Amino acid sequence: MPNMIKKRKAIIFDMDNTLLQSRIDFPGMKTAVFQLLVxxxxxxxxxxxxxxxxxxxIDLGRNSGRITxxxxxxIWDTIVAYETEGMIGAALEEGAKDVLDALRHHYTLTILTNNARSAALQALxxxxxxxxFDLIAGREQMTELKPSPSGIHYILxxxxxxxxxxxxxxxxxxxDGKxxxxxxxxxxAYQSEPEEMKSHGVTPLAYVQRLEELLD
Structure with a gap:
């Protein structure tokens, strides 16, 4: 880990469940989107x-030729409703503030989230x-949401x-990995299941359970 991080100059953080303990009901959101498309x-x-x-x-819906x-x-109104409710009272992941304070002296720090940028700014x-953070990118800055690399390209x-x-x-x-x-x-990968990563063809450089491990 030390040598791997030492080579880097900049870090992109996901937000939900990486820096913030999001209460967004992602399974419920996905179900609601699916039901609307059906x-x-x-x-x-x-x-x-x-x-x-x-x-x-959503991309499958667009590709159907039926979407208006x-x-x-x-669909986006439904997603925003889930995001807004889930961001109320969001707390920081353990150690997040201290880790970010230490990292910012050596790295350019950015955020890439699929959430609306306005909601992300308010939560942060x-x-x-x-x-x-030097830059915060939300879905408005992407042509396609993660797992598309659009947001990565935008930041780079x-x-x-x-x-x-x-x-x-x-x-x-x-x-995020994809x-x-x-x-x-x-x-x-932060607090992630290796099998889930593997099933989607993602090979992280490392797995960490605590943000403090980024500091080694």
Missing amino acids: KHQMIHPDLDYTKHSASQL EEIEAS KDTGIIPF DKYPNIQAEEWIMVGDSWI AAQDGGIGFI
């Missing part, structure tokens, strides 16, 4: 939607960690003097 006959009701992220389900602006707006302000383009191999991402989900890998940067 209702409008954009995906088959027998699809095993649990193997897809919410963003992947009104339907897509209702409420928890007092927003000053640690903002820092042309930092090479891809000098970046690393820290996240709890396979979608975005990092496809974006050409390394990935550290």
